Amino acid sequence: MLETERLILRRWEESDAEDLYVYARDPDVGPRAGWPAHRNVEESRRVIREALSGPETYAVCLKKNGKPVGSIGLHLKGHTDMTGREDECELGYWIAKPFWGQGLIPEAAKEMLRHAFEDIGMQKVWIGYYEGNTQSRRVQEKCGFRYQWRSENVDVPQMNEKRTGHVSSLTKDQWQWDRMAEAAAAVKKERRISEYVTCGEVSAAILSSSGKIYTGVCIDTCSTLGICAERNAIFQMITNGEHRIAKVLAILPDGSNGAPCGACRELMVQLMPEEYKDIEIMMDREEERTVTLGELTPEWWIG
Numbered sequence: 001m002l003e004t005e006r007l008i009l010r011r012w013e014e015s016d017a018e019d020l021y022v023y024a025r026d027p028d029v030g031p032r033a034g035w036p037a038h039r040n041v042e043e044s045r046r047v048i049r050e051a052l053s054g055p056e057t058y059a060v061c062l063k064k065n066g067k068p069v070g071s072i073g074l075h076l077k078g079h080t081d082m083t084g085r086e087d088e089c090e091l092g093y094w095i096a097k098p099f100w101g102q103g104l105i106p107e108a109a110k111e112m113l114r115h116a117f118e119d120i121g122m123q124k125v126w127i128g129y130y131e132g133n134t135q136s137r138r139v140q141e142k143c144g145f146r147y148q149w150r151s152e153n154v155d156v157p158q159m160n161e162k163r164t165g166h167v168s169s170l171t172k173d174q175w176q177w178d179r180m181a182e183a184a185a186a187v188k189k190e191r192r193i194s195e196y197v198t199c200g201e202v203s204a205a206i207l208s209s210s211g212k213i214y215t216g217v218c219i220d221t222c223s224t225l226g227i228c229a230e231r232n233a234i235f236q237m238i239t240n241g242e243h244r245i246a247k248v249l250a251i252l253p254d255g256s257n258g259a260p261c262g263a264c265r266e267l268m269v270q271l272m273p274e275e276y277k278d279i280e281i282m283m284d285r286e287e288e289r290t291v292t293l294g295e296l297t298p299e300w301w302i303g
Helices: 014-024 042-051 102-120 134-142 171-187 229-239 262-271
Strands: 005-008 057-062 069-077 086-095 124-130 148-155 161-169 197-208 213-221 245-251 280-284 289-292
Touching: 005 102, 014 042, 014 069, 057 102, 069 102, 086 102, 102 134, 102 171, 124 134, 134 197, 161 171, 171 213, 171 245, 171 280, 197 229, 213 229, 213 289, 229 245, 229 262, 245 262
Parallel strands: 086 124, 245 280
Antiparallel strands: 005 057, 057 069, 069 086, 124 161, 148 161, 197 213, 197 245, 280 289
């Protein structure tokens, strides 16, 4: 079972058939996702037994009553035509019409992505939508999927027709950078603390080797007592018992990304003298351009 702020994602049970039928009989729900509206409760029960029984298929349930209002799942190797790799899968979902526009599926999808990348070892998640399904396209954009290609005359077997399909994907690496950017943006707020101290013009996020994200902002003073956002985030990481850095992202005053200063680089080198060269640093998130600390600091003065 997985959990979000408003939802519980759990395995489907045959006893959910009546609740499933209430929403799956709606012709505005299934057909846009490629399957026909359910005709009766028995058909819904059969679908639960045969189509919704995969190891990574979940009923999307509201916490307030535990009732399923949609479905979401990861289709692993052998159950998707988008990939044949063991470490890649396809994400699929739908939600009942009365719950459209409430952000429930993006909420569920983000938890499924976390589950895919952190719990079951996926390195890439694929996803698709049929031409005209703008709701699904928006969900994919909100979740950070990168558009890949358009395909004409795609077979939709359950509907006995052909459609235009659109395919996107998201790698674990992209997902990690996106989460770091969100975390850094959340704390970036320039403000004056006193006549002598300001902070928040630059923010940073550090991804530790354990997968946790730590944030910090720059603190500027009228003397030399200030600190860079990157070092502030690193100190947060150390305070919480970690010291191994995997990735570094800073948001500069104009919203762009950039390299850490010499003092921040020196701290990272001293924290990880044998492995510092592998630390990744985001230089331009729009272009997804990164460098390693080894490229920025090829030779250490102690070495």
